[in-house]
Amino acid sequence: MNFAPKGVLPAMITPLTKDGKVNEKALRKLIDFLLDGGVHGIFAIGTTGEFYCLSNDEYRMILEVTKDQVAGRVPVYAGANHITTRGSIELAQIAQEVGVDALSVLTPLFISPNQQQLIKHFTDVAASTDLPILLYDNRPKTHVALQPGSVVELAKIKNIIGIKDSSGDMTNTAENIRLTRDMDFDVMIGRDTLIHANLCYGGAGAVAACANVAPRICADIYDKYVAGDIKGSLEAQFRLAPLRIAFSLGTFPTVIKEALELLGIEAGPCFEPVGPMSSDEKEQLKKILKGMELL
Template identity: 60%
Template sequence: MNFKPQGVIPPIITPLTKEGEVNYPVLRQMINHLIDEGVHGLFPMGTTGEFYAFDNDTFRKILEVTIEETAGRVPVYGGANHITTRGAIELVKICEEVGVDAVSVLTPMFVSQTQDELYEFYRKIAESTKLPIILYNNAPKTNVTITPKTVERLSKIENIVGVKDSTGDMTNAAEYIRLTRDNENFHVLMGRDTLIHAGLCYGASGAIASCANVAPRIAADIYDKYKEGDVAGSLDAQFTLVPLRIACGMGTFPAVIKEGLCMQGIPVGKCLEPIGELSEEEKEKLKHVLQDMKLIK
């Protein structure tokens, strides 16, 4: 398995019309904007893309449009997230059929699995496909974590090529890296946008960064400058990005990401209910953050 997940990869938002339907022309606009700004991959149907809101037919079409518009310029990672093993496998099969480069699979939500059950969940999914698989730990959302020891076990499966750590716990991410560091085919991606630079210093291969939707060039600079040997420049870019990530706490995720794009003139619409808009006070605070980042005037 030669696929290496690396760089800064936005979990691309799903633009919506006022009626709550997917706005495919704006999705194409977003894809080109993000690639032009230098991101290293695209990840539709992640948490930031409100994956939980769409049926399988819409899921398939979003992936198809993303692959068509991307046209091989960067890798496309498909989110395949479901509470059951068979449901996740069904989504992985759709990803396989439409031709994504890799899939990200979130831990099951709601069900509180044991680590052995998690191992079997991912082992069976990996067995069902030849696609590269990235484990996805978002314990703050799911209340389920993949322990470092379980990640170490799973890393031995050939087509499980990495893990995204959105716990925000640097010790956890560091343990993922430490326990798999001798496996050149397994990679750790940061999922907390405030820790991208720190992860790179520890040996992470990149990040799946929601704020890269709003600030793609700044986020990509964290990785690019680090790889060029400009560690100070990478850290400066990280510090520039941090206020935006902290601002995401103002609303129900991903409301701040969508509002930030609207403020930049990209008409991505609102989140699906029950997620509401930011208050006027919150919008004003976000506006100042974006102005300080020189993303809007």
């Protein structure tokens, strides 16, 4: 396929109203904030977007609003994540009807499929759509690992064009790059502290939750690297690190939403049972944002 993932893609939050409804107005404003920050695509309804809480109708609405607001300025990626193959195919078909540019498909969660079952899962989802697909390995969350050998097999499928590797294991990421380096396949990192490292190994970029809050810093890691300013890229990576490390201050993804609110960008609550941060936790987060010169 001609489509190739690259750059920094924000793993966009789903802004909510106080009563837990999708906040369309805030979503449109957030998209413009991210694009003004220099990101290279918009990644909707992934883990940071709380995909596990949304109905199919809400899923379609978010993608329609996102595609409309982006208006062709950058590619739009949509998560098609579900416990079952059938569920992922249903979401993939909705995303294709809306007209997004590419899909990301997570390994199933809660269950524990083996590698052959994972290969069949992704093969079947890929066969159900004409859209380019990024595999998505987030083993810290799902406890299901897509091994590099399986990635190689899946990379042979025409519309599987890359992987978002959120393993947090640079050896695993490096193997994904090494084993597919002669194939039409790209590796995006899903751990925000490793964006620079992924580029150094030959990766194509990142899907970054922190880019919701610090889009310019995240984009600088990529932009400076490809411009040959390796030192500047590394400095941007170091500047970003405290925000990613601060994720432990609250239940994911509340830290990202709280940080946006501190910046004056409406994000709203997370879906319950995830609750807000404490006053002390918010103060710690505020200090981090000030140290990053975002506040």
